[in-house]
Amino acid sequence: MRGESIVIREKCGIFAAYADNAPEKAYYSLLSLQHRGQEGAGITFWENGIKTIKGIGLVPEVFKGGIESKSSLAIGHVRYSTFGSLTEVQPIEVKCCNYKLAIAHNGTLTNYLPLREKYESEGFKFNSTIDTELIGVAFLKHYKELGDEFKAMEEVFNEVRGAYSVAILFDGKIIVARDPAGFRPLAYGEGDGFYFASENSGLRMFTNKIRDVFPGEVFVVEEGEIYSKVLKKLPHSHCVFEYIYFARPDSNIEGVSVYLARYRMGVELARESPAPGDVVIAVPDSGRTAALGFAHESGIPYMEGLIKNRYIGRTFIMPSGRELKVKLKLSPVREVIEGKRVVLVDDSIVRGTTIKRIVKMIRDAGAEEVHVRISSPPIRYPCYMGIDIPTRHELIAAWRTVEDIRREIGADSLAYLSIEGLKRAVGIEDLCMACLTGHYPEWAFDFEL
Ligand SMILES: O=P(O)(O)OC[C@H]1O[C@H](OP(=O)(O)OP(=O)(O)O)[C@H](O)[C@@H]1O
Ligand SMILES: NC(=O)CC[C@H](N)C(=O)O
Ligand code: SF4
Ligand SMILES: [Mg+2]
Numbered sequence: 001m002r003g004e005s006i007v008i009r010e011k012c013g014i015f016a017a018y019a020d021n022a023p024e025k026a027y028y029s030l031l032s033l034q035h036r037g038q039e040g041a042g043i044t045f046w047e048n049g050i051k052t053i054k055g056i057g058l059v060p061e062v063f064k065g066g067i068e069s070k071s072s073l074a075i076g077h078v079r080y081s082t083f084g085s086l087t088e089v090q091p092i093e094v095k096c097c098n099y100k101l102a103i104a105h106n107g108t109l110t111n112y113l114p115l116r117e118k119y120e121s122e123g124f125k126f127n128s129t130i131d132t133e134l135i136g137v138a139f140l141k142h143y144k145e146l147g148d149e150f151k152a153m154e155e156v157f158n159e160v161r162g163a164y165s166v167a168i169l170f171d172g173k174i175i176v177a178r179d180p181a182g183f184r185p186l187a188y189g190e191g192d193g194f195y196f197a198s199e200n201s202g203l204r205m206f207t208n209k210i211r212d213v214f215p216g217e218v219f220v221v222e223e224g225e226i227y228s229k230v231l232k233k234l235p236h237s238h239c240v241f242e243y244i245y246f247a248r249p250d251s252n253i254e255g256v257s258v259y260l261a262r263y264r265m266g267v268e269l270a271r272e273s274p275a276p277g278d279v280v281i282a283v284p285d286s287g288r289t290a291a292l293g294f295a296h297e298s299g300i301p302y303m304e305g306l307i308k309n310r311y312i313g314r315t316f317i318m319p320s321g322r323e324l325k326v327k328l329k330l331s332p333v334r335e336v337i338e339g340k341r342v343v344l345v346d347d348s349i350v351r352g353t354t355i356k357r358i359v360k361m362i363r364d365a366g367a368e369e370v371h372v373r374i375s376s377p378p379i380r381y382p383c384y385m386g387i388d389i390p391t392r393h394e395l396i397a398a399w400r401t402v403e404d405i406r407r408e409i410g411a412d413s414l415a416y417l418s419i420e421g422l423k424r425a426v427g428i429e430d431l432c433m434a435c436l437t438g439h440y441p442e443w444a445f446d447f448e449l
Contacts, residue, residue: 011184011246011386012037012090012106015076015202016167016174018221019193022074023067029195029202030059030076035248036106036198037078040089044102044169045071052102054089072193073174073221075167077104082386083112084130091169092128094136097144101170105132106184106198107163107386110444115159135166139175149175150229153218157232162444163239163385165213167196174221180232181443182215183239183385183432185253194219194226199251212254236430237441241387243426244376245286245347254428259289264425265375265417266293266345273415274298275371277343279336281305283358290375291345300343305336305365306358330358338366348376349405352396356409363410372411377419378402381438384445 013033017025023045030041041062042054047069055062059078077090091102109115112131115138120126124137138159142152153175163183168175176196178186187200191207196219200210213219216232238254239246249259269290280302282291295302309329342362349355359370378397392398396405406414417425419436434440 011198011242012080012104013078013198013202014104014106014165014167014186014196015074015198016104016169016176016196017074017193017206018072018174018224018226019195019206020072021070022072022193023069025193025195025206026074026076027059027063027067028205029197030078032202032205032248033078033198034059036246037080039081039086040079041077042079042089042091042104043067043074043076044091044093044104045069046073046169046172047071050093050100050102050169052091052093054091056087056089073169073172075102075104075169075174077167081130082108083132084128088128088130090130090132091167092130092132092136094133094140095127096124096137096140099140099143099170101136101140101168103132103136103169104167105135106165106186107179108384109134109160109164110162110384111160112162132166135160135164136168139168149173149220150218150227150231153177154231157216165198172222174219176213176219176221178213178215178217180216180234181237181432181441183237183444185238185242185247185251186213187211188213188219194221199247199253201248201251234443235441237385237432237444238428238430239385239387240422240426240431240433241348241383241435244422246387249289256426256428261426262286262289262347262375263293264427265347265422266290266295267297268421268425269345269373269375269415269417270294270297272418272421273373275300275343275373275413275415276341276369277371278340279303279305280343280345281336281362283344283346283354284308284330287346287375290347294343294345294373294375298343303336305333305342305362306330307333327357330361332361332365334365337362340367341369341371342367343371343373344411345373345375347374348379349374349396349409350379351394352405352409359410369412370410371413372406372409372415374414374416377416377422377436378405379435381435383435384440385432385434387435
């Protein structure tokens, strides 16, 4: 796991296709998954072997030289590191047992360190510090013993704990798998080819015939044929934060529209914690949808009182200088705010940097009162399943009461959505909420080595 000083990072995006011009399709899909990772990007395709183009930076920067290959097999990745060095851009190539594969991974493994040690003590070599490599090594070890991709992945499911949606390019085949608890999302689409992406909004440009990959399901695409099996069934643990903040609002995960779930979070919040306001203002971007729901339910008009500089990325994931970036990123519309009682809605508070800065910004723009409403419960615990949420002492809500936080951020009132309200808004069971409740799904940690 990364060290104490590392700030929150989010998820990664993965892609795989068997289709005409698969590398080009990977490029377009990665563009639409860019919000899931902005540190680095890569595409691996098959041309009598594995060929990878990857680099640090955004998708258009990494591929500004274009991709000439017309291969029909490709996997791709956009990265936010949760484990290992920033330079280890994915897909990574893994060599083991006289085989070679390329792998793209979204998630974090919880038993990486002990399992890697066990493998090393058996003589297996690792060439990176990234947890993803372990899945590749374990897969190849078992493939050598069993000679079958499904059986090899079943062994991986038995050994490797934590969150992993993976796409593998191996021996002219594509293998795609989602961990048996289904922490991270993964979608499968069928049209003029076979497609996989972390979110279905990354596939709609190719097909509308899309479904979620089931937790514990494995796909093998070989010589134009596709095979799939659910190899392990466990209680599912879909990450609730995909609905709150991470995923694109136009995605649908497990049959739930991310947009509508966020809207309902705002409605629930307005019912639970009404606020005396003249205007509802969202913290853009991701606070917008819940603010609309809040405004609709409360009858208080919604206005754009904060304008976002669209050229500044998501600050949630920026390691340093966050205060300055928040200032650069957002500026107030004085005419909307002056003399008003403002209800300020955001989707989440992590360290509190953003909301503290914005409350001050809104006051400086002449607001009479600022009532903060947050469309998720307080984040009190770290995530070990793919989201690099800071250590507890960096989380503003880890040990503070809501009243302490209100004082700290300088708001006239503060309320968070309840766990029950959140569940009603998302509308499905089987959610992981460990960073909100401290109850970690058993499978992720229940291991002996
Ligand atoms: O408490 P903090 O540590 O400051 O982080 C919380 C903020 O970070 C996220 O937004 P972000 O700026 O990442 O992206 P967005 O533009 O998509 O909302 C989230 O929506 C909050 O606004
Ligand atoms: N955000 C992620 O899903 C990260 C995947 C992998 N653990 C890495 O660090 O690259
Ligand atoms: S702990 Fe939180 S961020 Fe991590 S998988 Fe669970 S719900 Fe998602
Ligand atoms: Mg935000």
